Amino acid sequence: VRLMPSLFLDALNTNRRYLMRLQPDRLLHNFVLYAGLDPQAPAYGGWEADTIAGHTLGHYLSALALMHAQTGDAQCRTRAGYLVGELARCQAHAGDGYVAGFTRKNAAGQIESGRAVFDELKRGKIDPAPFYLNGSWAPLYTWHKLFAGLLDVHAHCDNAQALQVAVGLAGYLQGIFSALDEAQLQKVLSCEFGGLNESFVELHVRTNDAQWLALAQRLHHHAVLDPLVTQRDELAHQHSNTNIPKLIGLAREYEVTGDAASGAAARFFWHTVTDHHTYVIGGNGDREYFQQPDSISKFLTEQTCEHCASYNMLKLTRHLYQWGPQAELF
Incomplete structure (x- = not known):
């Protein structure tokens, strides 16, 4: 084109x-x-x-x-x-x-x-x-x-x-x-790491080397991702753009491995953010953070909708649309 x-x-x-x-x-x-x-x-x-x-x-x-x-x-x-x-x-x-x-x-x-x-x-x-x-x-x-x-x-x-x-x-x-060990790794993952899990999944795809997929799966930040795997919205007071890329990583894991839990978590997160944490202009977060669900009318400031978060939500949306072209995703 x-x-x-x-x-x-x-x-x-x-x-x-x-x-x-x-x-x-x-x-x-x-x-x-x-x-x-x-x-x-x-x-x-x-x-x-x-x-x-x-x-x-x-x-x-x-x-x-x-x-x-x-x-x-x-x-x-x-x-x-x-x-x-x-x-x-x-x-x-x-x-x-x-x-x-x-x-x-x-x-x-x-x-x-x-x-x-x-x-x-x-x-x-x-x-x-x-x-x-x-x-x-x-x-x-x-x-x-x-x-x-x-x-x-x-x-x-x-x-x-x-x-x-x-x-x-x-x-x-x-x-x-x-x-x-696992406890030490989770401490490291409490600092923003972008979508490093996505990168390792992609590296596995490019090289056909299973060690990179295993590493991607190990970079599972339990404090953030486990509630989403079990369909619970605990996003309040979490930094929006720190966490969206982690779900993009899970989406990519689902595409490569077929792991249903990863795909379901990515879908649940997308619906949770768009239905309960998104402003009318399409972005999310006040001063870069999620608040309690369905409370954004109380957070109308000059610092809403960080563009990094909007970009990554669009990226996640692209993955979900490839799984099934539903109108709400378009």
């Missing part, structure tokens, strides 16, 4: 111009620096100057891949290939599959490589908060964005190296998680 001259094509071209303005080496700065190599450009500011650095590169990979798929733009494919090649170089220098741009603030208040977080986790030192893990801002969430970007480049740009980098990083994470 190619767009004809229209407002939609204008929007697409505006997006493409923006993508070309971004500088790949600036997005790579932390990846290269903490791999012990020499960065070619300074880091961007904003969140890229915080401990969540690196997540933008994952989004950027997805954007380049999807733009190439939509338009056939060779520059997007070339740029995505360059980024993947640099990530592979960083990963090779690390030697164990690790590749990341996020950092962490240590007990002395100093910024250091995010690798320190996972060295501590492997030793059993786990200090979680809803959005922070051992001094780093949602590192597993950031890795989910990187996995998603790599898998998109693999799919839409026919880039085999992107899958190789993803498999290498998955192997590193497998080593971390295998050192944790």
Whole structure:
């Protein structure tokens, strides 16, 4: 499908111009620096100057891949290939599959490589908060964005190296998680981790390696997902966008394994959110959080309907629509 001259094509071209303005080496700065190599450009500011650095590169990979798929733009494919090649170089220098741009603030208040977080986790030192893990801002969430970007480049740009980098990083994470017992893992999962379970299901599909499906199934956050499996709405006061991707992961598990409980949980969650937690404009959450069911009229503020949550609900809706094209899903 190619767009004809229209407002939609204008929007697409505006997006493409923006993508070309971004500088790949600036997005790579932390990846290269903490791999012990020499960065070619300074880091961007904003969140890229915080401990969540690196997540933008994952989004950027997805954007380049999807733009190439939509338009056939060779520059997007070339740029995505360059980024993947640099990530592979960083990963090779690390030697164990690790590749990341996020950092962490240590007990002395100093910024250091995010690798320190996972060295501590492997030793059993786990200090979680809803959005922070051992001094780093949602590192597993950031890795989910990187996995998603790599898998998109693999799919839409026919880039085999992107899958190789993803498999290498998955192997590193497998080593971390295998050192944790179930109670320790659940503590880790209490910090936002995006849809990392979805990424591992997809990695299983791409590689036909059952270990990645097993890892995806292990990343089951019981506190959030068990009530949904048993058809209970306990979403009040939970962060909306932290949890929607977990259900996308269950939806993907259902598609691959046929596990009825996973599919039912995804359906129940979708109906619960759309029927009892959604504003008339289609979004959910006040200040990013769910409230008690059927109470949104009491939460009409200037900070409703975070767009991240709307995007992920649309993504979940796409999965459900593929299972059965019901009008309410359209």
